[in-house]
Amino acid sequence: MSGGLTARRRLGGARGLSIALALTALAPGGVAAALGPTPRAPATVGYAARAPGAAAGSAAIATEPCAAGTLLVTRVPFVIDMTRCDPRSILLKGPSGLGVMVPPDGSSVEASVLGGRGMQSLVVDVDLTEKRVTVSGDEPGGPWDALPTTLDDPTGGRAHAPLPPPPAPSAASSRERSAAAPISPCRDAAYRSDGAPLPSKGRRRPVLKWWYYPGWGPVAYLNARQRKRAFLRGTRIAVRGQNNCRLGRVSIRQVYKGSTWRPPGVLRSGACGRADGRNVRGWMRFRPGETMLGLTCKWFRRGKMVEGDIALNASGARWATSKKRCRADAYDAVGVAAHETLHHLGLAHVKGARHRKLTMFPAIDTCEFHWRTLGLGDFLGLKRLYGRR
Known part of the structure; x- marks a missing residue:
């Protein structure tokens, strides 16, 4: 989120x-007109x-x-x-x-x-x-643009997303295919951060304490156990920096505090509400017609995180936790939970279709499960914010 x-x-x-x-x-005049106004509209x-x-x-x-x-x-x-x-x-x-x-x-x-x-x-x-x-x-627009991502360089400067070598001179169709091809996740070092990491005391590792909100009502294709395990697994993937690139682990510790019936600070309209001092993540039933998959709300003060809440759409999306049993219209709940947790930890989206193999790319297809392992850029972003162990 x-x-x-x-x-x-x-x-x-x-x-x-x-x-x-x-x-x-x-x-006209810059005043927003609500579509289909209702009585006593604010x-x-x-x-x-x-x-x-x-x-x-x-x-x-x-x-x-x-x-x-x-x-x-x-x-x-x-x-x-x-x-x-x-x-x-x-x-x-x-x-x-x-x-x-x-x-x-x-x-x-x-x-x-x-x-x-x-x-x-x-x-x-x-x-x-x-x-x-x-x-x-970020202004309105799709993630499939060809604009390069501006990156935070680990040395403290600014850099552009690394691109693979240009294709060898050949037919135009061959060049187009090469330009559209995604970068391998273990070679793509692109990342962006918002500069507001988890707080830490002295030399101690930062700790992510969080509660799980089960929500109410059914979630398409998932039972209660699968819904909870999706958040447990997705959070673990993010805080460990789990990857297939032999990059090690990230220096973050998580503490799961159990279930709560206090929902995340997210409104049913799909907006961030009020903070309550707890990091809560779980399933929310948004208003009818809301098509978002997930929303992350973060509150911060003086450059440090105060609270981060995550909500996945329980009413407007269908979900899967297994590639073998994934239905054609379902999204990977574990991968989306990992993506939203990376938002909570301080990473932002990367732009450009060539970065679509990274976990922080802002779009995912149905039955895609590659967000369960971080790419090089995802790991480098966490490493800069928290270090490596």
Whole structure:
């Protein structure tokens, strides 16, 4: 859930059909118009125009007062002046509908989503000292673009995703096939991080303490035992940095605290709600028609993680835990849980179709199980944040 996303389904026997992106309709003047308004709908205010004199491409600045209800930001990056508009405790939504409840205590929050949204992530950074809120995130668009990923280099600099050698001169069709071919996961060093890792005390290894939320009602194709084991296995894969590249392990320890009936801080509308001090992950029944596979919500303060909650879609997706028994319309619950846990640990999505063998690629097909082992880039991202043992 760090975060354009596409979950590709098999539909009518065809693979690679993108789930439709949920887009927000905007009325003239920048005020968001709700589709099919219902009685007593919350008031909404939309911001779209750049501040007078602002350079093209710079962050816009809110010049309208906040209103009770939902605040819609129609472009990112965006800066809200808290002396004119204090959005704390208000549901803030980005250009494609991905939303977060702005924490009232001044914490910052990030939503990372897999499937069914036009944005990969939405970050709301609250700065009480400067009295401003900065809204950022990945703009709407699919993950199948050819743009290179900008990476955090382990040496502290910036680098671009390594690409395989160019194809030898031959027919145009041969060159096209080579350009579209994915990089081997053990050769692909691409990764991105959001810079907010788990906190650690002194030289001790960081510890991920988490609770499991079983949810209520059925989950397509999975029984209660399989649902729980999917999170246990997916979390273990991520914290160990499990891989087939002979890269060793990552220096993270996890503590499973058991089951809880307190749900993750996620709203049924598919937005991040309020933090409660617990790292909870489990199954949520989202509103009808919600096609996301998973959502990760992270709260952080002064660059350190405060809480991370994960929700997999129990009502709008079908799941599998075994490749042999995978049905044509099901997704690997273990792999998706591992992907969302990597978001919790501080990794963000990598862009570009050539990186689709990495666990942090923002799309997965039905009955694909390669997310259960991390690629080189996934491991390097964890190594930079936590070290290796």
